[in-house]
Amino acid sequence: MNDTRTLSAEPAGKAPAPASSRSVRGLGGARHLGLVAALVLLAIVGLVTQPDNFATSSNLVSVLALAATIGVITVGMTFVIIGGGIDLSVGAIMALASVWATTVATQSYGPVVMALCAILVGAGAGALNGFLISYGRMVPFIATLAMMVAAGGLAQRMSDRRTQLVRPENDAIMALSTTKVLGLPLLVYIFAAVVAAGWVLLNRTTFGRRTFAVGGNPEAARLAGIDVRRHTMLLYTLSGVCCGIAAILIMARTTTGSSTHGNLYELDAIAAVIIGGTLLTGGRGTIIGSILGLLIFTVITNLFILNGLNTSDQLIAKGLIIVAAVLLQRRSLRSSS
Amino acid sequence: MNDTRTLSAEPAGKAPAPASSRSVRGLGGARHLGLVAALVLLAIVGLVTQPDNFATSSNLVSVLALAATIGVITVGMTFVIIGGGIDLSVGAIMALASVWATTVATQSYGPVVMALCAILVGAGAGALNGFLISYGRMVPFIATLAMMVAAGGLAQRMSDRRTQLVRPENDAIMALSTTKVLGLPLLVYIFAAVVAAGWVLLNRTTFGRRTFAVGGNPEAARLAGIDVRRHTMLLYTLSGVCCGIAAILIMARTTTGSSTHGNLYELDAIAAVIIGGTLLTGGRGTIIGSILGLLIFTVITNLFILNGLNTSDQLIAKGLIIVAAVLLQRRSLRSSS
Amino acid sequence: TSNSEETGNTNQQSVSTGGDNDKPGTKVTIGFSAPAADHGWIAAIAKNAEAQAKQYSDVDFKPVEPTNDINQQISAVESLIAQKVGALVILPNDGQQLNQVARKAMDAGIPVVNLDRVFPDKLSYRTWVGGDNYGMGVAAGHYIGKKLKDKGVAKPVILEIQGIATLPLTQDRSKGFADALKTYGFEVTAQQDAQFTVESGNEVAGNLLQAHKKIDALWNHDDDQGVGVLAAIKQANRNEFFMVGGAGSANAMREIKNGGVLEATVTYSPSMASSAIKLARLIAQGKGMADLVEKQVPQSITLASETITKDNVDQYLPLGFES
Amino acid sequence: MQDMRDPLLVMRGIVKQFPGVRALDGVDLEVRAGEVHCLLGQNGAGKSTLIKTLAGAHQPDEGTITFAGQEVRLTGPIAAIKLGISTIYQELDLVDGLSVADNIFLGHEKAAFGFTRTGDTNRAAAELLGRLGHGEIAPTTEVGTLPPAGKQVVSMARALSHDTRLIVMDEPSAALAHDEVDNLFRIVRELTAAGVAVVYISHRLEEIREIGDRITVLKDGRTVAVGLPARETPTREIISLMTGRDMENVFPERPAPGSHDGRPEVLRVEGLTVPGVVTDVSFSVREGEIVGLAGLVGSGRSEILEAVYGARGCSGRIELNGAPVRGISSAVRLGIGLAPEERKAQALLMDQSVAGNITLSGLGLYSRLGWLDRKRELADAKAQIDELDLRPADPSRPIRTLSGGNQQKAVLARWLVNRRKLLLLDEPTRGVDVGARADLYAVIRRLADEGIGVLLVSSELPEVLGLADRVLVIREGRAVHQSDARDLDEHRVLDMIMEGSAL
Ligand SMILES: Nc1ncnc2c1ncn2[C@@H]1O[C@H](COP(=O)(O)OP(=O)(O)OP(=O)(O)O)[C@@H](O)[C@H]1O
Numbered sequence A, B: 001m002n003d004t005r006t007l008s009a010e011p012a013g014k015a016p017a018p019a020s021s022r023s024v025r026g027l028g029g030a031r032h033l034g035l036v037a038a039l040v041l042l043a044i045v046g047l048v049t050q051p052d053n054f055a056t057s058s059n060l061v062s063v064l065a066l067a068a069t070i071g072v073i074t075v076g077m078t079f080v081i082i083g084g085g086i087d088l089s090v091g092a093i094m095a096l097a098s099v100w101a102t103t104v105a106t107q108s109y110g111p112v113v114m115a116l117c118a119i120l121v122g123a124g125a126g127a128l129n130g131f132l133i134s135y136g137r138m139v140p141f142i143a144t145l146a147m148m149v150a151a152g153g154l155a156q157r158m159s160d161r162r163t164q165l166v167r168p169e170n171d172a173i174m175a176l177s178t179t180k181v182l183g184l185p186l187l188v189y190i191f192a193a194v195v196a197a198g199w200v201l202l203n204r205t206t207f208g209r210r211t212f213a214v215g216g217n218p219e220a221a222r223l224a225g226i227d228v229r230r231h232t233m234l235l236y237t238l239s240g241v242c243c244g245i246a247a248i249l250i251m252a253r254t255t256t257g258s259s260t261h262g263n264l265y266e267l268d269a270i271a272a273v274i275i276g277g278t279l280l281t282g283g284r285g286t287i288i289g290s291i292l293g294l295l296i297f298t299v300i301t302n303l304f305i306l307n308g309l310n311t312s313d314q315l316i317a318k319g320l321i322i323v324a325a326v327l328l329q330r331r332s333l334r335s336s337s
Numbered sequence C: 001t002s003n004s005e006e007t008g009n010t011n012q013q014s015v016s017t018g019g020d021n022d023k024p025g026t027k028v029t030i031g032f033s034a035p036a037a038d039h040g041w042i043a044a045i046a047k048n049a050e051a052q053a054k055q056y057s058d059v060d061f062k063p064v065e066p067t068n069d070i071n072q073q074i075s076a077v078e079s080l081i082a083q084k085v086g087a088l089v090i091l092p093n094d095g096q097q098l099n100q101v102a103r104k105a106m107d108a109g110i111p112v113v114n115l116d117r118v119f120p121d122k123l124s125y126r127t128w129v130g131g132d133n134y135g136m137g138v139a140a141g142h143y144i145g146k147k148l149k150d151k152g153v154a155k156p157v158i159l160e161i162q163g164i165a166t167l168p169l170t171q172d173r174s175k176g177f178a179d180a181l182k183t184y185g186f187e188v189t190a191q192q193d194a195q196f197t198v199e200s201g202n203e204v205a206g207n208l209l210q211a212h213k214k215i216d217a218l219w220n221h222d223d224d225q226g227v228g229v230l231a232a233i234k235q236a237n238r239n240e241f242f243m244v245g246g247a248g249s250a251n252a253m254r255e256i257k258n259g260g261v262l263e264a265t266v267t268y269s270p271s272m273a274s275s276a277i278k279l280a281r282l283i284a285q286g287k288g289m290a291d292l293v294e295k296q297v298p299q300s301i302t303l304a305s306e307t308i309t310k311d312n313v314d315q316y317l318p319l320g321f322e323s
Numbered sequence D: 001m002q003d004m005r006d007p008l009l010v011m012r013g014i015v016k017q018f019p020g021v022r023a024l025d026g027v028d029l030e031v032r033a034g035e036v037h038c039l040l041g042q043n044g045a046g047k048s049t050l051i052k053t054l055a056g057a058h059q060p061d062e063g064t065i066t067f068a069g070q071e072v073r074l075t076g077p078i079a080a081i082k083l084g085i086s087t088i089y090q091e092l093d094l095v096d097g098l099s100v101a102d103n104i105f106l107g108h109e110k111a112a113f114g115f116t117r118t119g120d121t122n123r124a125a126a127e128l129l130g131r132l133g134h135g136e137i138a139p140t141t142e143v144g145t146l147p148p149a150g151k152q153v154v155s156m157a158r159a160l161s162h163d164t165r166l167i168v169m170d171e172p173s174a175a176l177a178h179d180e181v182d183n184l185f186r187i188v189r190e191l192t193a194a195g196v197a198v199v200y201i202s203h204r205l206e207e208i209r210e211i212g213d214r215i216t217v218l219k220d221g222r223t224v225a226v227g228l229p230a231r232e233t234p235t236r237e238i239i240s241l242m243t244g245r246d247m248e249n250v251f252p253e254r255p256a257p258g259s260h261d262g263r264p265e266v267l268r269v270e271g272l273t274v275p276g277v278v279t280d281v282s283f284s285v286r287e288g289e290i291v292g293l294a295g296l297v298g299s300g301r302s303e304i305l306e307a308v309y310g311a312r313g314c315s316g317r318i319e320l321n322g323a324p325v326r327g328i329s330s331a332v333r334l335g336i337g338l339a340p341e342e343r344k345a346q347a348l349l350m351d352q353s354v355a356g357n358i359t360l361s362g363l364g365l366y367s368r369l370g371w372l373d374r375k376r377e378l379a380d381a382k383a384q385i386d387e388l389d390l391r392p393a394d395p396s397r398p399i400r401t402l403s404g405g406n407q408q409k410a411v412l413a414r415w416l417v418n419r420r421k422l423l424l425l426d427e428p429t430r431g432v433d434v435g436a437r438a439d440l441y442a443v444i445r446r447l448a449d450e451g452i453g454v455l456l457v458s459s460e461l462p463e464v465l466g467l468a469d470r471v472l473v474i475r476e477g478r479a480v481h482q483s484d485a486r487d488l489d490e491h492r493v494l495d496m497i498m499e500g501s502a503l
């Protein structure tokens, strides 16, 4: 055969990873170099400006604990966006789940039921999103916007707009945030477990493959015999479940359920996913990238507060850092090709 | 004349409108029937629940005045989204423009300079967005998110987080909201003028045609000889200009410039555009649809105000109405094919 | 912070002890507009106003959609003006931004009772009733300053967690706090702002505690976000300092009673909404205040900010609002 | 077991209505096991629609489908796949973000309890690719990085990955060059030898002759001929069945050799180098001359066109009528037009009308200070639609609903409204039917006669040799030969383009 080289041509622009780096690609090798570089730069800034406070274990634990809640949501969001959708309702669903789980009735059954309740509420709301989108054929942006508004209202109604305390007898919930194993609070382990499970689901299962297909080319997915609608339902349900888990974490951290929880989380989660290299158009993306993107945001906030910057300056700096991080990442992608 | 219809493809995708409805299509005929139906339904609800208050001229004026500010922003957003982008920074740019225009220095030059200042600030911020996106090749979501954060911070810094009053000698600005011509305040005319100009620009000029091309298939647009980058720059600049005009209107309405203006306007504007039938993926959409979408939101709010519904119930109802409106619209599209 | 046992609705701060004034008079429609009730204190404001109005058979209460968007609030007030209500009670999102429309109401002959956040133009309201934000900061500053002075701490680390930074009330509170501390020769070491929500309080405090390994005192402007602040303190396992709250929620009072990091809170009571309704009714009916000599309601009433500590908490508990 | 002469598939009276179009209007089709059944018809005749109903992707409005003696209802793609019907679609439907192996096994992944078995998947994919003669495509490559021909191979591998009794191939050779078509035929023969039936769609009659057994001809959504013998039926008869008209010569008359000699050069290219793809290519195109570029897929012909158009970074001199070309806008301003290779990705606005697509690069012609004169715009678009016999002749129809060949005509029309000095045509007749092809050739020649220079890339040698005045043979990015087209024949050119690269 003489046509051997012609059909496997690698276009320069798209930067196929060299064979040696392929094995790590799934785990976030070269393609995440820019993000890692941004994180390292931020860490250096932290070390220089706050030598005593930044690199302490308690500060790092605190950063992880702060990242955990949105982190869990970000995992679900990554699936939804890779699958070609978007979920604006994550914050509101989390709020609703936290409120539902802290009603007097639910609390009377103890912490396990509370946790289950949060997850079920999340799953239910997510499934409703999925239903509206796949079977009702609504645009994801609008369907989840409607859910965001309605779930927020329901959460307010249910809680009568009050902050609901987790009762002392259910302090097993709070223990997630106060009990430490090997120096890390339990909720960090939950976060890690969700990330790991998300990674495996995305990269090692047929569900994950099909998510890429559904997002990348729904018509091709349909012709390949994939039930695109069912899959879409599942994606939003998964995102809802993540919101339910996040609700448990936020209850643990704040000791409350409240309709004000999760305000603007959707923006943070989407931004993390996109900074992490997932395309808003679907079909491409990684969990690791999203988590790195999120950590960048969390570390920025941490650095600002450690350095006592006021909010206005924080905001300006944040804008600049986002731009810098993205340009840095693109640069590293280009040079790695 | 049956050839006026032929240059813009049918939005209903596969469903060409029947010949009879074609003549009105450009102005938003059949394709917007669902939206109009939703508006009519809302009006009926208004008439039934508030027979004395809803259909009064003062209430309708109030609805239009309320819609004007976001309305102007929505026009710019429609261009950006048809062009394949998104602009999260509209609210923040409006806030920044309002703050800049109400600084002591600017106010000393009188109302005309204030208005020019607002527009220039908007244009500048928009152009920077466009630059980052087209020449810096950043994802629009991230670039404008960075701008949203940074412009918000800058507005806070500039105003020292205080609300800046428009000084009495510059009350020509306030006059936009208080002076009425034929019963309507001037700002409603400004709104109408922006909508009309937007419609003409989108449907009757090469700029508009190229916007569809750039959003629909940027590679094809490039190979057809369109300078895609320059066009993208212009689109975001246009959106920025709209934010500047909106800043003038908000100054007129509130008599102030403030960094808190425009909070979450981006979400409302995007939602209006999408409910109006413009695709988030670009290449398709209408100004009229966006404005109808916005009016639906505004009328919903107005109805809630008139009926004194409590917030939680409002939110739940709003979510349901959004879903209903969209399903109604799709139904009408289907049956018109 | 409520759980059902307490939601038995004992603490709606609607009181009717106005002597003859509470007897039914001419019928009055009172329009009411406030920011969105996404926050315990504001929710208490809305509830108190409604509950107070319900006490009077001669009051027709017309609340409009609460919103955090100034543009919508303007629209809401416009609609009340169009409906020709007898009096308006307005808690603006921002006094300056709502000034024009309030003025419009006054010009149309509708008396406006300005609640809490003040309009800059005195022609825009008939009466202002509100808390003393500056005084609140002063009270917190004095409590912290005095206590640290007594302990003999030389250069104390004093932190401040504000509410929403862009609100004038936040700036007033911070100014009062700084001024009061100055009288002891102290100053604020670090200041961050939160969003009045539990979760933002938790996040800001979580980070702030990392920045300062040893703290002497902490003032948190708002007891709603204070729940999150307290949780963060617990999670960081810190107790070397004491904390002062703000507003006076029932939950904060219970914490004070139990003894812990939270030692005091300075009040900023949502009961002002009940008072505002009462005043609006009186104004519309042309009556004066029973305990005053004057025949008309005063032009401005500033509530005092009180300091609640373990010593007097029992006395205040019934007034605490459930956040 | 079934007898070879019993039909494996019988479709009767299939009707499929789209809004405004009756794409299928009572089609019959009979396919036997082990045969290559060719489906012919003009662009828009309904071939793709028919095979989509067979694949379960469309639901027919009327008609019956009998497969292996059983009447079946194909409720979705899965149903068809389960029966053993696999399809290679005309518009390659692959997922760019997934690897080659994942694409091949999409929907029927090799997995245990939902966990993919990556090793197995890659091994099986490598085996299929090897069987297709493309072992060099690594199963882990992301499909988006493959050239069109590579994607075609992956689609084929996907079809073969199922246990099939019938494979439908919708214009599989459109994206392939000469030698790869041979490879494709080898595979088809292997399949039919094993008793698999193949439905083969192509606009290239010589392929039908070579590989086909029987022919069914569609016209305007109806079957007009069934089971004609593929080798014996005269070309003239086939064409007249398809088009309803007789056609004498496919290629138009060429001017005498050397008749361009004295005319000025429109395009002059010197030392053109695109790093890694094209090396030191020099040539010129004179007024009224059609210059063809012959070469293998991947030899760099598209890159040469893109470089001339200013769409690709390169070194060397490119001049149009003496003025240097710098970037696309300068190319367009100077009077160059490009009809790119992948119409869907590079040329068309799928959401826009036919007219909107045609006038896209000529908007300046109809505007004053940016204001569009839509009446003139529409009149021009309509004129080109009539001129190219684009069907349906409705300028307001969304272009996505047109058949592939008609879409291609719209791309050409774009540069006919906006008159050019130099036209760059990259595979201008890909997917275009015989009748339309002759029309296109005539148009191209007429444009040349009007003085326009044309640079033509085609993977079909007869097209290059029959249409061009002069031919440039490209091998691995270098121009290895240049001469008058009449001095060349297919054999010689093939020798030249393969020389040195054969194993
Ligand atoms: N989704 C659709 N909506 C509306 N019309 C369609 C659609 N798909 C195809 N058509 C129309 O159906 C007819 C048949 O199209 P089809 O794609 O089957 O033709 P074809 O024979 O495959 O042509 P080609 O050789 O160009 O591929 C055409 O008129 C086409 O415009």
Ligand SMILES: Nc1ncnc2c1ncn2[C@@H]1O[C@H](COP(=O)(O)OP(=O)(O)OP(=O)(O)O)[C@@H](O)[C@H]1O
Residues within 6 Å of the ligand: A006, A009, A010, A011, A012, A013, D147, D149, D177, D277, D295, D296, D297, D298, D299, D300, D301, D302, D303, D304, D341, D457, D459
């Ligand atoms: N975007 C790209 N980046 C890098 N290399 C590319 C790109 N596109 C194509 N190539 C490679 O450049 C070489 C030349 O490709 P080109 O498309 O010019 O070939 P061609 O002769 O036009 O063949 P075809 O008949 O497929 O058009 C091939 O190896 C091809 O794979």
Ligand SMILES: [Mg+2]
Residues within 6 Å of the ligand: D047, D048, D049, D090, D170, D403, D404
């Ligand atoms: Mg076809």
Ligand SMILES: [Mg+2]
Residues within 6 Å of the ligand: D298, D301, D302, D303, D341, D426
């Ligand atoms: Mg090519």
